[in-house]
Amino acid sequence: MDGAYNTCIMDATQPDTVADWHETAFDLTRGIAAYCGCSLVGGLAKVIARHPQADVGNAFNHKQVACKLWARDKLYESCGGRFANIWIVGGWYGVLAAMFFDDPRFDIDAIDSIDIDPGVAEVAATLNDRWKDRFRAATADMYGLDYAGGAPDLVINTSCEHIADLRGWLGLLPSGTRVLLQSNDYFSEPTHIACVASLDEFEKLAGLRQIAFSGELPMKKYTRFMLIGTV
Template identity: 50%
Template sequence: MTSALPADALYDILRGVAALTRDPVVADLARLVGKAPPDDLSIAFNHKQIGSKRWLVDALAEVLPAPGGPVWVLGAWHGVLGAMLLAEPRLTIPQVVSVDRDPRCAAVAETLNHRHVADGRFRALTADMMTLDFAAERPGLVVNTSCEHLDDVPGWLATLPAGLPLVLQSNDYEREPDHRSCVPSLDAFRAQAGLSEILFAGALPTKNYTRFMLIGRR
């Protein structure tokens, strides 16, 4: 059995891929790997995680390319989606606020997005999404890709200002113990969210589950 790829070898490979593709996100990932990456970084960058985020970025570029204010990403983990949003040339985003209640995430997210931290376009916040006051914060867009983890999706949405632009994702993967608000279909997700306006609605099948996404207004 072959051993796992050493960290320094992975670092060199990622730097090579960054040079080959000229992709600044890959270069930022290489820099993070060269420092002290978290143990679950491979999960944050696996093909399913990146595929669902790529789907989100592409859809947003089609229907809401210029949110009128900062984009707040809730349950943002290591800031990967923020990095992808800020790297997308089709989007005009003044700032990403990356929110996660796990205090270990902020430093990783800021390391990954260090260029955007330096120019004021990225900041990480340790907070529970259930306690945020978006009427006071006045974001241009709120992104929640973890609706299945909430106890009460309609209840959470009811706390948000009317007309607030939203990107929401959920799935039908009920076998995960922490998934408490899964939906069986896209129509069920529409009904659960109860948005006043829908700009995009779609489903992304994967091997074990289907991910659903809505872009619209509260």
């Protein structure tokens, strides 16, 4: 009887296991943002509160973050931190843009995060609200963009495994445009229609005129490949 009674007392004092996850996550991220003074985490708290449908668990998982940190650090090492206008195609929720803005090493006038999915622009704008004077989320097909007229000094595509014709897309960019490209060898993912088996294959596929950085980042289930250079 004592054992049963003690169990009842313990269960009564446990947190409600069906409490709203979003409310808990919002409180947690808001608290972390206040503690560390991080605008990016503060933006994430706003996303959780305003966009409960957003797949932030996937967007901010450790693999996604690791690949973006790698891109940010290698870009700084290869090209410095001063940019007038960066276009990120396939920008999704604008996480990479927020990571650039949050890094004091970078001096960027504007970042355009462009994605064909009309459901992500509002989320990206919320995440980057702290930098709304320098950030724009647009819904567009990257094949229909005016790269010459827009004149970005850096174009980023971290989802080349989703592009059936990488060379065809790169051919739309004016000669001399700087690019940062990522792909992987995760062939078992159905949405990855253009994976590459090696870094060498990625270099040949991209056919860049000049390469400032070429490297790979081993992950648990795949290897991420990255190129930084000019078309």
